[in-house]
Amino acid sequence: MIPSDLLLRASDLRARRTPFVLATVVRAQRPTSAKAGDSALVLADGTLDGFVGGTCAEATVCSLGLRLLATGESTLLRITPSAGADVEDEGSVTVANPCLSGGALDIFMEPMLPPPLVHVLGDAPVARALVALGGPLGYQVDAVTDPAAPIPPDAAAVVVASHGHDEEPVLAAALRAGVPYVALVASRRRGSAVLSSLDVDAAAVHSPAGLDIGARTAPEVALSILAEIVASRPRAAPPPPVVPPSASLLPVLSPLPVSE
Numbered sequence: 001m002i003p004s005d006l007l008l009r010a011s012d013l014r015a016r017r018t019p020f021v022l023a024t025v026v027r028a029q030r031p032t033s034a035k036a037g038d039s040a041l042v043l044a045d046g047t048l049d050g051f052v053g054g055t056c057a058e059a060t061v062c063s064l065g066l067r068l069l070a071t072g073e074s075t076l077l078r079i080t081p082s083a084g085a086d087v088e089d090e091g092s093v094t095v096a097n098p099c100l101s102g103g104a105l106d107i108f109m110e111p112m113l114p115p116p117l118v119h120v121l122g123d124a125p126v127a128r129a130l131v132a133l134g135g136p137l138g139y140q141v142d143a144v145t146d147p148a149a150p151i152p153p154d155a156a157a158v159v160v161a162s163h164g165h166d167e168e169p170v171l172a173a174a175l176r177a178g179v180p181y182v183a184l185v186a187s188r189r190r191g192s193a194v195l196s197s198l199d200v201d202a203a204a205v206h207s208p209a210g211l212d213i214g215a216r217t218a219p220e221v222a223l224s225i226l227a228e229i230v231a232s233r234p235r236a237a238p239p240p241p242v243v244p245p246s247a248s249l250l251p252v253l254s255p256l257p258v259s260e
Contacts, residue, residue, distance in 0.1 A: 021042040026107065030103050034054075040052045048065075056079075064109060072111050074108070128218070134226060147165075155177075157182070186209075
């Protein structure tokens with residue numbers, strides 16, 4: 001069972017939208033200092049909070065944890081003292097670690113990434129529909145009516161759906177912040193007028209917002225906007241190649257320490 005203090009720490013990290021990897025020992029073959037159920041959190045700065053084994057195991061868990069934060073994939077890490085056992089397969093990574101005193105560890109590593117955040121200005125039907133539809137699609141949609149509300153630094157999208165109220169300052173702030181997706185809910189004619197009044201390059205603003213799916217109702221417009229957000233997100237990098245058992249895994253994992 002995960003210790004209560006670690007659960008509280010994980011809950012606090014999730015509340016603050018801080019990504020981390022939960023590493024849990026699921027099998028321990030003696031002699032090892034860790035036992036099944038031991039857990040730790042790996043943070044993006046490379047620190048480890050908790051216990052999953054000695055120095056060598058911790059170094060390996062931290063190194064792989066940083067890679068998983070980038071890929072978002074869960075992995076079973078197998079640490080064994082057997083020489084020449086480095087191999088990566090679908091869903092698992094096996095690393096030979098001579099630091100272990102004859103034992104072996106299986107550690108399940110699960111990235112806990114915050115849902116992509118969509119910052120919406122407005123309380124009109126389209127804004128409310130974005131909130132309703134975003135959750136089931138895996139997005140956190142925060143709708144505000146105060147144009148002075150700060151744009152979260154990790155916002156994946158900013159949608160201005162205030163229908164003529166305080167549009168320019170929010171659009172400009174989103175563009176200056178480098179938000180990946182910025183959109184204005186407006187007709188093509190009015191949208192052009194709003195964008196031409198901005199004191200920043202507005203070429204990146206999606207206006208009219210959303211894909212052209214023939215949307216008529218507010219929920220359909222919200223659906224088209226979310227579809228455009230999905231379509232414009234960065235494509236995932238191809239997974240690394242499977243390394244045969246005879247080859248070294250270290251260049252692929254870059255790095256996974258095998259000694260103190």
